[in-house]
Amino acid sequence: MLDKLKSIREQTLKQLESVADAGALRQIESATVGKKGEVTTILRTVGELPLSERPAVGRLANEIRQELEAAIAAREELIEAQALAQSLEEGALDVTLPGRPVAVGRLHPATQMLRQVYAIWADMGFQVYRSRDVEEDEINFTLLNMPPHHPARDMWDTFHTTTEGVILRTHTSPGQIRAMREYAPEPIRVILPGMCYRYEQITARHEMQFNQVEGLAVGRNIRMTDLKGTMAEFARRMYGEHLQVRFRCSHFPFTEPSMEVDAECALCEGKGCSVCKYTGWLEIGGAGMVHPVVLQNGGYDPRVFSGFAFGLGTERIMMVKHDIQDIRAFWANDLRFLEQF
Ligand SMILES: [Zn+2]
Secondary structure: OHHHHHHHHHHHHHHHHHOOOHHHHHHHHHHHOOOOOHHHHHHHOHHHOOOOOHHHHHHHHHHHHHHHHHHHHHHHHHHHHHHHHHHHHHHOOOOOOOOOOOOOOOOOHHHHHHHHHHHHHHHOOOEEOOOOOEEEHHHHOHHHOOOOOOHHHHHOOOOEOOOOOEEEOOOOOHHHHHHHHHHOOOOEEEEEEEEEEOOOOOOOOOOOEEEEEEEEEEEOOOOHHHHHHHHHHHHHHHHOOOOOEEEEEEEEOOEEEEEEEEEEOOOOOOOOOOOOOOOOEEEEEEEEEEOHHHHHHHOOOOOOOEEEEEEEEHHHHHHHHHOOOOHHHHHOOOHHHHOOO
């Protein structure tokens, strides 16, 4: 029995020298000093041995158990240390490297510009009024003083739907009728932002969809001077404090009189450059006094009420401010363009 114990000891110590993974180590442990291991079994059955052999076998078995347990623990520590060293080496973790930046999203430049425009008009008391993108022909044209076959309809190449009389709005002006019909006979001060759609050839200067911001003020005693002062204030806040503003005669079916509003070119300060095509002026938008017929269609008595309206193209404003040459960049989803704003 003593010889058997000694041979277990020799054999186990030898095995331990070469064992390299935790699983194999556990196996050796359970085969020797585990609950059903050889050494444990011998210790448990010492009582069955002849009386003369018991003390010697018991002592040696206990010694060997302690020795093996210590050896297994030592080996386990070594295996863990090796595993750690190996994983560090394989992972090649260099804690001194700077972290990788996380990509952060942001608002589309057109949305940024819209919000900037909202903020300026909000300061002047204009609320945002949302109107629909899919519009009735009657509201988009007829009620804005462009009856069927009116030649002015040719100015807008229209997307028609399969439903008779239902179109994609060609401008934000139909929102004027909707706002007036909702608020009449109360005074109105709103801006109507949104996407407009035109069946047009797409070029560097023309897109078939673009944002417009329409403005509408209706009340008693609203005059042309109110419109001019308001537009000039907007231009100064948008383009720069000391810029001159000029008004040119124009024609729109839904305003009378009508005008185009220009601001002095902020880039060359009126001296002339490629952005303003060497005129020194940049077009801001169209404006005018609301036509009496339109007021009437909105539910206001034109003998009592008057109003002004204007329309701005927000992508155009951005193109001028940032010298963007091609309007198609806005909807091309090219990150090289979008990440600049
Ligand atoms: Zn210029």
